[in-house]
Every structure is written in C-alpha cells, then in structure tokens.
Amino acid sequence: MDDQRQQEDWASDRSNRLPSFTEVLSRRTRPPVDLFMFYLFLQREGAEDILDFWLDVQQHENLCRAYFKDVRKSGRTIKEDWPQYWDYARRRGSIYGTVVGLNPDGMHTKRSTASTGELLSEQDKRNLAATDEKAAGRSTSPRLTPGISEHTHIASTSPNNDRPTTPFSLSGRTPTLFNLKRASRAPTVIPRSSAITRQDLIASAERIYFRYLSPAGNTVNSQENHEIYLPPSLRIHSFPLSSSAEPKSQSEMAIMAQIPDMFHAQKEYCFRAMEQDAFPRFLRAKAFGNLTPISALVRLILGLVILWIGLATAFSLVFLDVQPKSKRFFLFIPFTFAVLFLVSHQYELDPILVFLGQSETTPFRTLRIKEPYVNKLLLGRAIWVSVLVAAFVTALTLIFWAVPGHRL
Structure with missing residues (x-):
C-alpha cells in the first residue's frame, strides 16, 4: 500500500515536468x-x-x-x-x-x-x-x-x-x-x-x-x-x-x-x-516525437512518391482541361497523404498515432503512452502538425483548382 502511494506521489510530481x-x-x-x-x-x-x-x-x-x-x-x-x-x-x-x-x-x-x-x-x-x-x-x-x-x-x-x-x-x-x-x-x-x-x-x-x-x-x-x-x-x-x-x-x-x-x-x-549525452537526446526523441528513425525514413520515401503521383495527376487535369473542374478537389486525397508523411518525417511525429495514444518502440511496433506529461506534450505537437498538414493540403488543392485549364 505504501509503495502504491509512493508511486502515485512520484507520478503527480511529474505531472508538469519530464522525468530525470x-x-x-x-x-x-x-x-x-x-x-x-x-x-x-x-x-x-x-x-x-x-x-x-x-x-x-x-x-x-x-x-x-x-x-x-x-x-x-x-x-x-x-x-x-x-x-x-x-x-x-x-x-x-x-x-x-x-x-x-x-x-x-x-x-x-x-x-x-x-x-x-x-x-x-x-x-x-x-x-x-x-x-x-x-x-x-x-x-x-x-x-x-x-x-x-x-x-x-x-x-x-x-x-x-x-x-x-x-x-x-x-x-x-x-x-x-x-x-x-x-x-x-x-x-x-x-x-x-x-x-x-x-x-x-x-x-x-x-x-x-x-x-x-x-x-x-x-x-x-x-x-x-x-x-x-x-x-x-x-x-x-x-x-x-x-x-x-x-x-x-x-x-x-x-x-x-x-x-x-x-x-x-x-x-x-x-x-x-x-x-x-544520450539522455537529453532520448527525451527529445520520445517526449517530442513518437517515431523511430527507420519509420520516419519510410514516411519520407512514401511522402515523396505520393507527392509525385499527386502533382502528376494535378498537372494532367490542368493540361487536359478535364471537366467538370470540381474533379480537381479530389487532389486533396494524395496531397493529404503526401504532406502528412513528409511533415511526420520532419517532426518525427505521427499525429494519428498520438491521437490513438501510441508511440513506436521498434519500427512499426507501438506501445501505449502512459506518462501524463509526455502525453500532454505529444498531443500539443500532434495538434500543431495536424494544423500544418491541413494548411498545406488546402493551399495545394486550391492552387490547382484555381489554375485555368488549357488543353495541350
């Protein structure tokens, strides 16, 4: 009973700080x-x-x-x-x-x-x-x-x-x-x-x-x-x-x-x-991100490939002057995946995993985030990454929607 109470005291003491x-x-x-x-x-x-x-x-x-x-x-x-x-x-x-x-x-x-x-x-x-x-x-x-x-x-x-x-x-x-x-x-x-x-x-x-x-x-x-x-x-x-x-x-x-x-x-x-030396880098990796280096690298590769596919499709719609013009709005799908993967690589943080309360241990294997203050930090960064992704996707989609079509 005393041990459990002591554990609770330690947890409450770390509610607003990272562990030592x-x-x-x-x-x-x-x-x-x-x-x-x-x-x-x-x-x-x-x-x-x-x-x-x-x-x-x-x-x-x-x-x-x-x-x-x-x-x-x-x-x-x-x-x-x-x-x-x-x-x-x-x-x-x-x-x-x-x-x-x-x-x-x-x-x-x-x-x-x-x-x-x-x-x-x-x-x-x-x-x-x-x-x-x-x-x-x-x-x-x-x-x-x-x-x-x-x-x-x-x-x-x-x-x-x-x-x-x-x-x-x-x-x-x-x-x-x-x-x-x-x-x-x-x-x-x-x-x-x-x-x-x-x-x-x-x-x-x-x-x-x-x-x-x-x-x-x-x-x-x-x-x-x-x-x-x-x-x-x-x-x-x-x-x-x-x-x-x-x-x-x-x-x-x-x-x-x-x-x-x-x-x-x-x-x-x-x-x-x-x-x-190692511990500060560990805290930066795990308290401000939830991806392993390999997983982040895979996201970079996927993001670049999907972005290339999305841009190729967007230019095709423009230069073939595909009608109706509203079809270009579907470009938000490849742009969303591409930007999400690229920004996740940059921040080494996947907002979807954070919202699910998960952090990677080894590539593509996760465990639940249980440290309260770390969970709070990651949620804040996940919201920021989500807003950033939404802003980039919206901008790209609107730009290619607004460009006049011109059939070559």
Whole structure:
C-alpha cells in the first residue's frame, strides 16, 4: 500500500515536468520514457553496452549489500567477518558505510548516483557534482595495494590510440538505421539459492571486468566482450583475482577488500556520460516525437512518391482541361497523404498515432503512452502538425483548382 502511494506521489510530481535520468534508471517512469525505451534508444546507436555495464555494476553492488546484511543478521560484525574490508572502508571510505555500520560522522562515505530502491535526495545530488571533475583529473576508484605490479593499477599512462575518445564514440562499429539487433546479452542475473559468499562477490566482479573492461584481445570468447570506453584514469588493465581459487596471500586479501567498491567510479562516470549525452537526446526523441528513425525514413520515401503521383495527376487535369473542374478537389486525397508523411518525417511525429495514444518502440511496433506529461506534450505537437498538414493540403488543392485549364 505504501509503495502504491509512493508511486502515485512520484507520478503527480511529474505531472508538469519530464522525468530525470535517475527516475528512469530507477524504473519509476512509464512508457515512452521508461528504462526499456531508453535501452532500445541506446541499442539503435550501438551504445547499449554502457547501460548494460551500469546495470551490472548496480546488481554487483546490490549483491555486496545483501552479503553485508546477511553477515549482520547472523550476529557477526563486518569487522569480525571481513577485517580487511573493514580496515579498507575505514581508511578509504565505502558506498556501503551505513550497511556495514561505519560511523558516518567519522569517515567519508561514497554515495551512489542512483539505486533501484530509492531516489537520491537533493543533498546527495550536490555531493556528486564533483564526480566529473574527479573522473577527468584522477581516479576515484579504489587503489590496489602497493607491491602489486604496475600493470594491475587502474590508472595508466600508456597511450592506446585504438580506443574511442568518449563513451559514445563507437570503436569498430558504426550505428546505422538498420542496426536493429546485436549479439548482446541482458545484464547478468545472479541467482541466490544459498548464502552469498565472498567468492560470489569475486565471481560477480570477474564477470563485469571480462565483459566490459578487458580489452577484446584478452578475452577468450570475443562474443562475450563488450568493452566500453573509460578515460585513462579509470581503466582497469587486469583482474588479479580468480573466482575459482580463494585468495590466500596478504596481497590478494588486500585486493579482495576492494571488490565491493571496485567499479563504483566507473559506474559514476557512465552515469554522467549517459545523463549528459544520450539522455537529453532520448527525451527529445520520445517526449517530442513518437517515431523511430527507420519509420520516419519510410514516411519520407512514401511522402515523396505520393507527392509525385499527386502533382502528376494535378498537372494532367490542368493540361487536359478535364471537366467538370470540381474533379480537381479530389487532389486533396494524395496531397493529404503526401504532406502528412513528409511533415511526420520532419517532426518525427505521427499525429494519428498520438491521437490513438501510441508511440513506436521498434519500427512499426507501438506501445501505449502512459506518462501524463509526455502525453500532454505529444498531443500539443500532434495538434500543431495536424494544423500544418491541413494548411498545406488546402493551399495545394486550391492552387490547382484555381489554375485555368488549357488543353495541350
């Protein structure tokens, strides 16, 4: 009951505004500006791996939270169960500070940009304002223990000219209108049929590293590698642990203590990249239009073909001086379809679909518009497009009706 009331409060709060990126990631929005539609939008651009990475790291962090909660429920403290992590969290800070029982007044606790459970407060958002500056200038990821070889460090000074320069500069693949489906798995699902162990945490981190952060040439199965762009200060060049062997040496235990927070800085960077680059374009596409690029292109082609047919018919009626002259009024039929398709392409909005409450997900497949403010915006634009179409059709029809006939 409380959840339903909270959902209603969120919906009423968005009655006069577009949703934020945090709300979309938290699955609190409805079509056509929900997480599913955002994923399809990124997939058309060939950049869905960034969102997959964010979701997988979110699940990894949720798994770590569940582990810490299980430990506390068992009656043991984190300090007793995992002293290396406790020491690391006290010195470096951790996003799990409140879960593991660290004193929030005595240390710096990292905060997450979003979670699947709750929205950030305004103070949290202000605390995260410096994330971009940190990511650009230095690493915010946990440092590996001194004594480990340099190639295991997150920061690297060795240039790699083969990498893209931004998360949305695609390496080795160019998004096209017809790139509808790629070989990409959904975010990793980790079943919980038994108590979570630290080896499970290592396995989760290992999967994320080899899927998203390991260079393609270092992965046995290239089909499972979807390397994403990260700035040099956030790159991780090796994963020194193995899920098949329990860490035994002091250096391995020290590295293992970093596993819960290992990808947090990279996750923050991807969040900011999506929020500042892809998300505004997604809102423009879905809150002010309801067509996919392929569907808009098909409308352009149909509109030009039908307009050519309509003009050919109109000139035939004029130069053959067909009587009665009132037959020319039937030209409004091809002109209506032609102008409707052309204007729909220009605005990437089909007013008929909007009036039916539909928005395209993939070419020629639709779902119902359920976000109230988006529905209001689309209705307003649909009315404007309809008026524009009516004006053009009326003008064309009257012009060809008024032209005197002259039989050649």
